[in-house]
Amino acid sequence: MTAPYAASFGSLDPHVTPRAQDDIVNKAIHRTLYNWNTAANKLELELAKSVSVSPDGLTYTYKLRDDAYFHNGRKMTADDLIFSYSRIMDSTKGYPGARYVRLIKGAVDVEKNQSKEISGLKKIDDFTLEMTITDRVDPGYYFFAGTTAILPREEVEKGNFASSPVGLGPFKFKEHIPGSRVTTERFDKFYKTGKPYLDKLEVLIMAEAAARDVAFRNKEIDTSILGPAQYVAYRADPQLSKGILEVAEMFTRAITMNHESIKPFQDKRVRQAINYAIDANLIISRLVKDKAYRATSWLPPSSAAFDKTVKPYPYDPEKAKKLLAEAGYPNGFEFELTTSQNESWGLPIVEAIIPMLARVGIKVKPKLVEVTVLTELAMKGEHQAYIGSNLTGPDSLATLRCYYSKTPRTACNYTGLKNAEFDKLLDDAAQEGDMAKRDELLKKANNLLYDEAPVWFFNYNKAVLAYQPWVRGLQANPTEITHQYPEDIWVDASSPAK
Amino acid sequence: MLLVLGRRLANVVPTMLAVVALVFLLFSVLPGSFISGMNEDGRSAMDPAVMERMRKEMGLDDPLLERFAKYVANTARGDLGTSFRTREPVTKMLSGRIWPSLKLVLAAMTFAILVGVTLGFLAALRPGSWIDTASMVGAISGLSLSQFWFGLMLMYLFALKLQWLPSFGYGDGGLRNLVLPAIALGVGPMALLARTTRAAVLDVLNADFVRTARSKGMSERRVVEWHVLRNALVLVITIVGLQFGSLMGQAVVVEKLFAWPGVGSLMVDSVFQRDMPTVQGCILMIVLFFLVINTLVDLAYVVIDPRIRYQ
Numbered sequence: 001m002t003a004p005y006a007a008s009f010g011s012l013d014p015h016v017t018p019r020a021q022d023d024i025v026n027k028a029i030h031r032t033l034y035n036w037n038t039a040a041n042k043l044e045l046e047l048a049k050s051v052s053v054s055p056d057g058l059t060y061t062y063k064l065r066d067d068a069y070f071h072n073g074r075k076m077t078a079d080d081l082i083f084s085y086s087r088i089m090d091s092t093k094g095y096p097g098a099r100y101v102r103l104i105k106g107a108v109d110v111e112k113n114q115s116k117e118i119s120g121l122k123k124i125d126d127f128t129l130e131m132t133i134t135d136r137v138d139p140g141y142y143f144f145a146g147t148t149a150i151l152p153r154e155e156v157e158k159g160n161f162a163s164s165p166v167g168l169g170p171f172k173f174k175e176h177i178p179g180s181r182v183t184t185e186r187f188d189k190f191y192k193t194g195k196p197y198l199d200k201l202e203v204l205i206m207a208e209a210a211a212r213d214v215a216f217r218n219k220e221i222d223t224s225i226l227g228p229a230q231y232v233a234y235r236a237d238p239q240l241s242k243g244i245l246e247v248a249e250m251f252t253r254a255i256t257m258n259h260e261s262i263k264p265f266q267d268k269r270v271r272q273a274i275n276y277a278i279d280a281n282l283i284i285s286r287l288v289k290d291k292a293y294r295a296t297s298w299l300p301p302s303s304a305a306f307d308k309t310v311k312p313y314p315y316d317p318e319k320a321k322k323l324l325a326e327a328g329y330p331n332g333f334e335f336e337l338t339t340s341q342n343e344s345w346g347l348p349i350v351e352a353i354i355p356m357l358a359r360v361g362i363k364v365k366p367k368l369v370e371v372t373v374l375t376e377l378a379m380k381g382e383h384q385a386y387i388g389s390n391l392t393g394p395d396s397l398a399t400l401r402c403y404y405s406k407t408p409r410t411a412c413n414y415t416g417l418k419n420a421e422f423d424k425l426l427d428d429a430a431q432e433g434d435m436a437k438r439d440e441l442l443k444k445a446n447n448l449l450y451d452e453a454p455v456w457f458f459n460y461n462k463a464v465l466a467y468q469p470w471v472r473g474l475q476a477n478p479t480e481i482t483h484q485y486p487e488d489i490w491v492d493a494s495s496p497a498k
Numbered sequence: 499m500l501l502v503l504g505r506r507l508a509n510v511v512p513t514m515l516a517v518v519a520l521v522f523l524l525f526s527v528l529p530g531s532f533i534s535g536m537n538e539d540g541r542s543a544m545d546p547a548v549m550e551r552m553r554k555e556m557g558l559d560d561p562l563l564e565r566f567a568k569y570v571a572n573t574a575r576g577d578l579g580t581s582f583r584t585r586e587p588v589t590k591m592l593s594g595r596i597w598p599s600l601k602l603v604l605a606a607m608t609f610a611i612l613v614g615v616t617l618g619f620l621a622a623l624r625p626g627s628w629i630d631t632a633s634m635v636g637a638i639s640g641l642s643l644s645q646f647w648f649g650l651m652l653m654y655l656f657a658l659k660l661q662w663l664p665s666f667g668y669g670d671g672g673l674r675n676l677v678l679p680a681i682a683l684g685v686g687p688m689a690l691l692a693r694t695t696r697a698a699v700l701d702v703l704n705a706d707f708v709r710t711a712r713s714k715g716m717s718e719r720r721v722v723e724w725h726v727l728r729n730a731l732v733l734v735i736t737i738v739g740l741q742f743g744s745l746m747g748q749a750v751v752v753e754k755l756f757a758w759p760g761v762g763s764l765m766v767d768s769v770f771q772r773d774m775p776t777v778q779g780c781i782l783m784i785v786l787f788f789l790v791i792n793t794l795v796d797l798a799y800v801v802i803d804p805r806i807r808y809q
Contacts, residue, residue, distance in 0.1 A: 006767050006770070007753075007754055007763040007764075007766060007767040008759075010771075011584045011585065016584070017583070091551070093551070093555060094533075094554075095548070098545060098551075099545030099547075102547075111547070162584060162585070162586060178594050178759055178764070179668075179757075179759030179764060180668040180758070181667065181668070204666075204667060204757065206666060206757050208754055208755050211653065211665065211666050211755050214650070214654060214657060214666075215653075215665045217658055218657050218658045220657075220664060369529065372772055373529045376529065376531065379546075408546075
């Protein structure tokens, strides 16, 4: 497998790093309470056999696996979950997983150093854990993130855990050559009988797409992530086109308009006009080389609250002009659009948008910044509008809360949308215990967002994984295609590996 | 020789201090930070409370001067700080990267010297011949080549088409994986050395003392070995030293392309993610390497040309 997002791994301690690159390895070595079942497109228990929920929906009692062993040979117990979640809330460390663990009652007290223990975690016996949460949400969305992996206390306390990680995953750590690769070996006591199928798994760091291409064609690597240019070439190749896995990932690319900094953005008709004025389909086909799915609203197609009947805004500059005139801007207006260099959701897209918006009278002043700066600007509210890629799943409720009027800007409310009807739909959804009914409410909220058009809905990322003909069992994981559960992968006899 | 060494070492400290100050200040005024950069790919959402705690843990809220003073004091004790990204000591991270980088730079320089000096020498001995023309065309091409493009071409030819060598990676650290990145990195210095050697040898061949040696009946081989080679070597060594010293920094592109785990690729990653302690550590390492190589070159002058000793 290849790790394509950077020239190194951040850390092999899963609590330390939230990066997608690091989770590629973490999926092999570590495990979390829940995982994502790609085939069923839903979360499922991983380290527990069953769970019962109290009538108020706030207390979860997990019957943990009694056959899960750490790579040091010790059996996992409820103490390990308590230790791991408490470590994540360490008041002296900024562990990214704290945003999830904070859901547990009393976790905030540990975070504030007012308590040593999370009061909402109670060990009933070695294999039974009671968890009390503070919000009526599905904890699966919180405890499937790699940053909440379960670790063995004794190994962590030895120090130097990132250099010799020990986990519950199907593969045990063997070697890490920083900047080059991580090698893991089959863990014989993995709790899923007969798995993993592979004897060895190597994750090779290959940040350069052109180099990955050569290595893949040379059969030195089994899988490779494709960018737009390679996607075109691989689709056109009779052999390579047979080994392409595609999925609409849970990332929505959009222009986020700051309604508080630009007056015209406060008018729904102006925002709708922008959606009508840009020919998104043309940009997707010509610039993104069809390596994207047209976005209709905020939630991606894999969400249970996604409404398949809704069609994206059509390209209609005349309607855009009419809406602008109705809103009191017949001659358009001007705004600054902040962008990064990204080829799929950055400067090239902005360059295509400028003349389209100019046609309806809107003048765009592009402002180029490094990608690391985008979020900082958005959090400070220093943007008029910016184009970026946004995580929009799998928790649809949490995702839509970025448009809830009471959500602070620093917590992702970068538009400043205020819509009482939308707020009520989210409030109702949060109170609804029946998941099907909740999804219906969220679907209505997502459709309301379509109408409100707080952003320009551009596309959902089409992640593309190329694989060799002998590789089997890959999963089209919409949360991140590089995050494979490697215990399900196997290679057939045609593999050149000895 | 001790005087040369002493003078050189005295220059190292202020140079390093200036580099540290420059890097530190540059990174402090750049927009964006490691923490906001954790969201860069839109694949992970950071929590404001955690971000605040991380800022505190990493000392990013402290005044700039206080941070700088702390950094200089720690560096003087050999502590380069803790990486924001991995939360490991920077010295530990660098220690794992130095040997692969050194190996790559040494191999590239060996290739450059063997091929470049030989070609330049042959070209100078037979000016205007086909060897001269071919070597100089090769040298100019080598100087103009983009390392990235040339590396890709090497991969395409030797890995994909001929299947002689692996296209990427560190493998077991052996020669097979080293060859292609070393050639890609070494082609620039090789070309420069070929041109420099040719010019230096031609210059010496026309010198009075060479004419005198020939008129005394010395064989051409002895003239070349005894007079030409030694005198031309001073200029060649200067170029070797300068190129050798700067190769560690130049290796960034090649290391990224070939997924070679050296200091260069660590630095690029750290720059993009604003991992300031690691960037500073990498730059210090590269500058130190450059200064050490240049000191060794200065000492080599003294050995090769006794006149320098008396100056």
